[in-house]
Amino acid sequence: MKISREEVLRVAELAHLELTEAEVETYRGQLDSILTYIEKLNELDTSAVEPMAQVLYASESENPALREDEVRTCDVADAILAQAPDPEKHYFRVPKVIER
Amino acid sequence: MTPGTEWGIASVRAALEAKKISARELAADFYARIERRNKELNAFLALSPERAYAQADRMDAARARGETLPALAGVPVAIKDVISTRGVRTTCGSRILETYIPPYDATAVERLEAAGAVVLGKTNCDEFAMGSSNENSAYGPVRNPVALDRVPGGSSGGSAAAVAAGLAVAALGTDTGGSIRQPGACCGIPAMMPTYGRVSRRGLIAFASSLDRIGPFARTVRDNAAVMAVIAGHDPNDSTSAAVPAGDYTRGLDEAVAGLKIGIPAEYFGAGMDPEVRQKVEGGIEVLKRLGCRPVELRMRHTDYAIATYYVIATAEASSNLARYDGVRYGLRVPGGTLLEMYGKTRDRGFGAEVKRRIMLGTYALSAGYYDAYYLRAQRVRALIARDFTEAFTQVDAIITPTAPTPAFKLGERTADPLQMYLADIYTVTGSLAGIPGISVPCGKTAEGLPVGMQIFGPHFSEARVLQLAHAFEKAGGFGG
Numbered sequence: 001m002k003i004s005r006e007e008v009l010r011v012a013e014l015a016h017l018e019l020t021e022a023e024v025e026t027y028r029g030q031l032d033s034i035l036t037y038i039e040k041l042n043e044l045d046t047s048a049v050e051p052m053a054q055v056l057y058a059s060e061s062e063n064p065a066l067r068e069d070e071v072r073t074c075d076v077a078d079a080i081l082a083q084a085p086d087p088e089k090h091y092f093r094v095p096k097v098i099e100r
Numbered sequence: 101m102t103p104g105t106e107w108g109i110a111s112v113r114a115a116l117e118a119k120k121i122s123a124r125e126l127a128a129d130f131y132a133r134i135e136r137r138n139k140e141l142n143a144f145l146a147l148s149p150e151r152a153y154a155q156a157d158r159m160d161a162a163r164a165r166g167e168t169l170p171a172l173a174g175v176p177v178a179i180k181d182v183i184s185t186r187g188v189r190t191t192c193g194s195r196i197l198e199t200y201i202p203p204y205d206a207t208a209v210e211r212l213e214a215a216g217a218v219v220l221g222k223t224n225c226d227e228f229a230m231g232s233s234n235e236n237s238a239y240g241p242v243r244n245p246v247a248l249d250r251v252p253g254g255s256s257g258g259s260a261a262a263v264a265a266g267l268a269v270a271a272l273g274t275d276t277g278g279s280i281r282q283p284g285a286c287c288g289i290p291a292m293m294p295t296y297g298r299v300s301r302r303g304l305i306a307f308a309s310s311l312d313r314i315g316p317f318a319r320t321v322r323d324n325a326a327v328m329a330v331i332a333g334h335d336p337n338d339s340t341s342a343a344v345p346a347g348d349y350t351r352g353l354d355e356a357v358a359g360l361k362i363g364i365p366a367e368y369f370g371a372g373m374d375p376e377v378r379q380k381v382e383g384g385i386e387v388l389k390r391l392g393c394r395p396v397e398l399r400m401r402h403t404d405y406a407i408a409t410y411y412v413i414a415t416a417e418a419s420s421n422l423a424r425y426d427g428v429r430y431g432l433r434v435p436g437g438t439l440l441e442m443y444g445k446t447r448d449r450g451f452g453a454e455v456k457r458r459i460m461l462g463t464y465a466l467s468a469g470y471y472d473a474y475y476l477r478a479q480r481v482r483a484l485i486a487r488d489f490t491e492a493f494t495q496v497d498a499i500i501t502p503t504a505p506t507p508a509f510k511l512g513e514r515t516a517d518p519l520q521m522y523l524a525d526i527y528t529v530t531g532s533l534a535g536i537p538g539i540s541v542p543c544g545k546t547a548e549g550l551p552v553g554m555q556i557f558g559p560h561f562s563e564a565r566v567l568q569l570a571h572a573f574e575k576a577g578g579f580g581g
Contacts, residue, residue: 003464015419015463016426017456018444027460030518034461037519038408041477044484051479052486054310054340055296055535055560067336079203085433092428095439 002035003028102245104133104266109323112175112269116163123156123163123174127218130176134220134267142242143252143261145181147221148188152176155218171330173216178268180259181222182229183314184303185209188219192305193227193237193255196450197431206303207338208272208314208331215330220268223258227452228422229274229307231255232282232524235515236454243511246288246551250508253283253524256317260287263317270318270327274304276311277410278504278528281540284317285503285553288542290570291317292324295560296535297342299328300335308417309340311410311532321541321571325349328563344561352564357572358392360565363496367403368527374506380552381502384543387576388500388569396496400488403530405481407522410529412465412478418455419462425450457518486534493559498569501527503540503553531557541570 008028012019019027081087086094107126115121121129131149138144159173179185182192184202191197205213213219226236234242234257242257244250245265252261256273260283263271273280275293284291292315299314306312316327332346364385369378389395427433427446434449436442451459465474492499504524514521531538536557543554554573558566 007464008460011460011464011467014467015459016423016440016443016447017451017459018441018448019456020448023448023456027457030457031461031464033519034411034522035464038412038474038478041405041408041412041481044402044405044481046477046480046484049480049483051476052483053479055486076203080429083200083203083430085427085431094428095436095442097439 002032102266104130105319107266107269108320109172109175109269109318109326113169113173116159116169116174123159123218124153126174127152127156127176127220130220130267137265137267140243140248141245141261141265142240143223143258143265143267144178144221145191145193145224145239145258146189148185148219151188152218152220155213159216170214170216171326172212175217175269176220177212177217178220178223178259178262178271179209180225180256180271180273182225182274182305182307183209183272184305185219185222188222190222190305191239192229193225193239194450194452194455195238195432196425196446200431202303204303206314207300207335209303211331212272223256223262223271225258226255227455228305228418229255229276229279230418230454230458232278232521233509233514234258235511236452238452241511244287244508247508247549249510250550251286251511253286253504253508255279257283259317260284260289260291263319264289270316270323272314272331273317275313275315275532276308276414277532278525280315280317281528281538281553281555282504282524284540285542285551286508288545288551289317289319290321290324290539290541290574291315292328292539292567293531293537294328294332294563295342295537297340298346298537298561298563299331300338300341302335302338306421308414309421310417311414321539321567321574322350322353324539325353325567325571328567332563342561347564349564349567353568353571355568356392357388357569360393360498360569361396361496362388362393363396363398363492363499365398365400365403365492365499365501367400368501372505372523372526373502376546377502377504377506377552380544380546381554384554384573385500387573391572391576398492398496398499400492400530402481402484402488406485406530406533407526409478409481409485410525410533411461411522412474413482413533415458415462416465416475417462419459419466422455422459454518482533485530489534489536489557497558497565499557501555501557503527503555507546507550507552527555536560537563537566539566539570541573
């Protein structure tokens with residue numbers, strides 16, 4: 001068994017997912033079989049291979065240059081706040097985090 | 101002929117220029133067809149008639165003034181629902197974004213409209229583009245217009261179905277592990293994944309940022325090329341967008357392909373492939389040979405590790421990207437006594453089963469103690485898979501494979517076994533990991549009448565060559581074969 005019930009609960013906590021009891025058991029079984037399948041990567045010797053985090057092109061000129069750091073107007077605050085579940089003036093309101 | 105499928109980009113232009121129809125009449129015609137077919141197909145999640153008619157009127161006014169019309173003037177298009185559209189609801193196929201209305205357009209959408217295209221609406225997809233059958237949409241599955249009891253493929257199933265059913269002339273989809281090419285194959289239309297960085301991702305709601313790409317669906321290769329010519333190119337607002345000039349992909353399409361070397365990798369023709377798929381793709385290779393292409397047998401030794409590699413990297417990136425859905429700034433909020441309770445309840449209620457499964461897998465792969473064993477190892481194997489392609493492209497101009505191991509499967513057939521579903525992407529994820537372009541072109545139908553797709557891969561930024569081969573294949577009758 002690759003993944004225990006405790007690990008599933010720990011991962012759900014890290015991912016901020018409040019799973020139901022049924023979900024915990026389903027995911028444990030499914031993650032277990034997926035992780036078992038992924039084990040096949042251990043068949044390869046990758047000790048001399050650099051990890052590939054992103055697609056790198058053949059030449060430097062193909063790589064995107066950083067753009068100039070210049071001030072540009074960005075007047076979208078109201079449009080963005082209009083999407084918020086509980087906005088107040090220029091804030092996103094959330095349940096109280098710090099007790100005083 | 102299915103009504104609507106008679107329209108292509110060139111015939112829309114010709115009809116507008118000859119004043120046989122106005123852009124407004126054409127848009128109304130497509131909306132009428134959507135009205136008739138969408139209940140059955142479930143391809144569209146939202147329609148944007150105000151926006152479409154305003155754009156159509158702009159094109160009609162330009163025509164009345166005698167102006168030269170832009171490349172896609174009046175062409176009715178559909179946009180996958182993971183791509184942002186200003187003022188038009190964009191759900192990503194998820195409950196968590198059920199009410200989300202983006203305040204801006206994706207660059208690809210801006211470019212389509214600047215070229216005169218008429219955005220009809222948003223197409224259904226697997227939730228956050230995670231799936232190969234469209235059954236992971238919170239708004240119900242899409243049905244395959246070719247066979248209504250079958251899936252349209254996924255995740256861009258709505259875009260593929262809309263174009264195949266004549267409800268749009270072209271559509272945008274996104275491809276992270278096969279989500280453009282596989283539904284293209286399932287619905288029997290050509291569909292292209294461009295090189296990573298070729299089309300701006302700005303406004304594409306992220307699933308796996310190192311893999312995500314926007315690309316076209318259309319009923320001909322030429323129309324795929326015409327859409328590519330509009331959406332490709334550098335975007336200063338996407339730091340992963342490539343500074344390589346794009347050019348007009350419709351030019352040079354008719355150049356001869358004789359003498360091109362096509363690689364046939366043994367690993368893509370092994371066990372697990374449907375015999376009819378094998379027969380059709382081998383028939384497709386014969387067509388290319390008749391056109392003068394020279395086949396070269398290849399070995400690509402890390403192919404068998406691609407699904408495992410992909411499902412570590414894509415889920416790790418997804419777990420990070422989807423952390424933003426917390427009920428604070430947009431989308432669903434389920435109240436909780438504390439902030440953490442609010443996060444947990446919102447995400448449990450808002451996300452569907454496959455999205456949660458992937459977030460769990462990705463979080464696990466990135467967590468302390470497992471990062472090296474899973475994530476870092478997968479990134480190393482990704483480099484080996486990319487190297488297989490780099491080495492192959494020193495010998496050949498393009499690589500030919502099946503797009504998917506089977507034709508479209510039945511609705512519900514694979515939902516119980518996530519791993520079985522992941523294997524639908526076995527021939528497409530390799531190119532996703534390597535960052536290269538690939539197109540799926542129809543190469544015939546099974547005895548039951550289900551379309552089969554043949555995939556053409558090329559080196560980075562070889563879209564022109566890939567499209568040229570696909571077009572030559574189409575002209576040679578490859579699609580009917």
